[in-house]
Amino acid sequence: DTAVSQTPKYLVTQMGNDKSIKCEQNLGHDTMYWYKQDSKKFLKIMFSYNNKELIINETVPNRFSPKSPDKAHLNLHINSLELGDSAVYFCASSPGRGGYGYTFGSGTRLTVV
Amino acid sequence: KQEVTQIPAALSVPEGENLVLNCSFTDSAIYNLQWFRQDPGKGLTSLLLIQSSQREQTSGRLNASLDKSSGRSTLYIAASQPGDSATYLCAGQGGADGLTFGKGTHLIIQP
Numbered sequence A: 001d002t003a004v005s006q007t008p009k010y011l012v013t014q015m016g017n018d019k020s021i022k023c024e025q026n027l028g029h030d031t032m033y034w035y036k037q038d039s040k041k042f043l044k045i046m047f048s049y050n051n052k053e054l055i056i057n058e059t060v061p062n063r064f065s066p067k068s069p070d071k072a073h074l075n076l077h078i079n080s081l082e083l084g085d086s087a088v089y090f091c092a093s094s095p096g097r098g099g100y101g102y103t104f105g106s107g108t109r110l111t112v113v
Numbered sequence B: 001k002q003e004v005t006q007i008p009a010a011l012s013v014p015e016g017e018n019l020v021l022n023c024s025f026t027d028s029a030i031y032n033l034q035w036f037r038q039d040p041g042k043g044l045t046s047l048l049l050i051q052s053s054q055r056e057q058t059s060g061r062l063n064a065s066l067d068k069s070s071g072r073s074t075l076y077i078a079a080s081q082p083g084d085s086a087t088y089l090c091a092g093q094g095g096a097d098g099l100t101f102g103k104g105t106h107l108i109i110q111p
Helices: none
Strands: A004-007 A010-013 A019-025 A031-037 A043-050 A053-057 A064-070 A073-078 A087-094 A108-112 B004-007 B010-014 B019-025 B032-038 B044-051 B056-059 B062-067 B072-077 B086-093 B099-101 B105-110
Touching: A004 A087, A010 A019, A019 A031, A019 A087, A019 A108, A031 A073, A043 A064, A043 A073, A043 B099, A073 A087, B004 B086, B010 B019, B019 B032, B019 B086, B019 B105, B032 B062, B032 B072, B044 B056, B044 B062, B044 B072, B072 B086
Parallel strands: A010 A108, B010 B105
Antiparallel strands: A004 A019, A019 A073, A031 A043, A031 A087, A043 A053, A064 A073, A087 A108, B004 B019, B019 B072, B032 B044, B032 B086, B056 B062, B062 B072, B086 B099, B086 B105
């Protein structure tokens, strides 16, 4: 299936831990994104990579570090997790930087306890 | 910085009605305006994309319009069905800045 796939779908972890969320797209898109949806369901962009190059880095704590080993993968590593990091994290991709043809993954629900 | 507002926040209507969801944005220099649908526990599904040079797009029972001068977009759903129940999100694309989303309209279609 052509898609944007994220793993894991659910992640429950204790405060202070370090965790990673993985994202892969097989659509041949050049641009990948991480979005965060908070408890009020508000979606905000966190990072964007175009061909493995970071192009958007919103005001996000530096505990969050994206890594793109190739243009089909964009992983999100989070250090020293805090309660406020609990949210749903969505990966997305698009053919280019103009935002046409967005495809979203199904999300990773992160719960920090 | 771009801000996107959606009205109403929630809407419940009987099946078969035509309805309009509203979206407004503060920066008219958008690249495009997109409407998405989000079902509970699922990702976002792209519904319609209107380029900045266009005024409307149609897909089946959905029609989206864009008025850049007034900073408004509407999503029109004709002959609503229970399967249309979902949260509808409007988002503006500002060049390579990623999408700026509204908070969504939670729509319930009563059978």
